[in-house]
Amino acid sequence: MGDRWHIEVDRSICIGSGMCVGHAPDGFDLDSARQSHARATTADANEKLLAAAENCPVEAITLRLADSGETVFPPED
Template sequence: MDDLRWHVTVDRTRCVGSGQCAGIAPGAFRLDERRRSHPVGESTAPSEAVLGAAECCPVEAVTIRVLGTGEAVFPPEE
């Protein structure tokens, strides 16, 4: 399970630039000159900070899936 990776995306059309994601998980998110968020890398190790950043996004612009399988991490599929 040590090789498990997450694929994190940000819907930049929904992003309002609150910066909460970058504040909670600064190693995983950055804001551009227009204050739109984007992931720092194409994949990341699972972490509570990245999950917390996704959960705190006020417009639910952050999506996390298991790299390789596409299984939803956040938002959870219902």
């Protein structure tokens, strides 16, 4: 069984670029205010979700291991 990620979008810094939807259309939506939100709070770990987080221009997306809470992205300094 693979890892599951907890997905968080910091809507206070989201600029609505839509990069997340472009990279992971099954994982994110933009609402009427063009703010991103995850379609589910947890999902199977996958490259599309990681690409969405990595390509967010303001790093509004955080991915954590669902079982331990360890941060997957963004990398901790």
